[in-house]
Amino acid sequence: MSSQPLIHSKRQLTYAAAAIAIEAAVAKSREIAAPECIAIVDAGGNLLAFARVDGAAVLAGDPAIAKAATSASIGAPTGGIPFEFGANLAFASHGGIANLGGGFPIVFRGDVVGAIGDGSGTTEQDVAVAEAGRDAILAALTAAA
Numbered sequence: 001m002s003s004q005p006l007i008h009s010k011r012q013l014t015y016a017a018a019a020i021a022i023e024a025a026v027a028k029s030r031e032i033a034a035p036e037c038i039a040i041v042d043a044g045g046n047l048l049a050f051a052r053v054d055g056a057a058v059l060a061g062d063p064a065i066a067k068a069a070t071s072a073s074i075g076a077p078t079g080g081i082p083f084e085f086g087a088n089l090a091f092a093s094h095g096g097i098a099n100l101g102g103g104f105p106i107v108f109r110g111d112v113v114g115a116i117g118d119g120s121g122t123t124e125q126d127v128a129v130a131e132a133g134r135d136a137i138l139a140a141l142t143a144a145a
Contacts, residue, residue, distance in 0.1 A: 024137075027132070039065040040068060045072045064117045078102060098117070
């Protein structure tokens with residue numbers, strides 16, 4: 001019999017937390033007049049919630065999800081991988097890895113519990129909207145703890 005653990009115990013976001021992030025990100029998107037596609041994933045990169053603000057580019061949906069999944073996977077914001085390496089990763093993963101700004105891990109008490117990604121605006125707009133969603137979740141988690 002193995003002395004190694006046979007299961008992981010990992011904290012992850014719930015849909016209720018994802019809904020808080022979506023609401024805050026949509027509000028920020030509207031505030032700055034930058035319609036966005038917004039995705040929230042759990043720690044494993046599985047989609048929990050998605051919103052497309054009226055006017056957001058339809059083709060920005062998949063990159064938003066990929067940014068969130070990438071950020072959850074690497075535990076860091078997206079957009080920081082050197083271009084050549086990032087392009088190769090995107091190609092090798094069939095677009096599953098996104099090296100574009102706008103993806104942020106949601107780290108609570110040292111654990112990556114999920115991530116947010118968005119797209120359809122400029123990099124600065126994408127970052128502002130994603131940060132608003134991330135910050136709303138972190139505030140709610142802190143208040144509930």
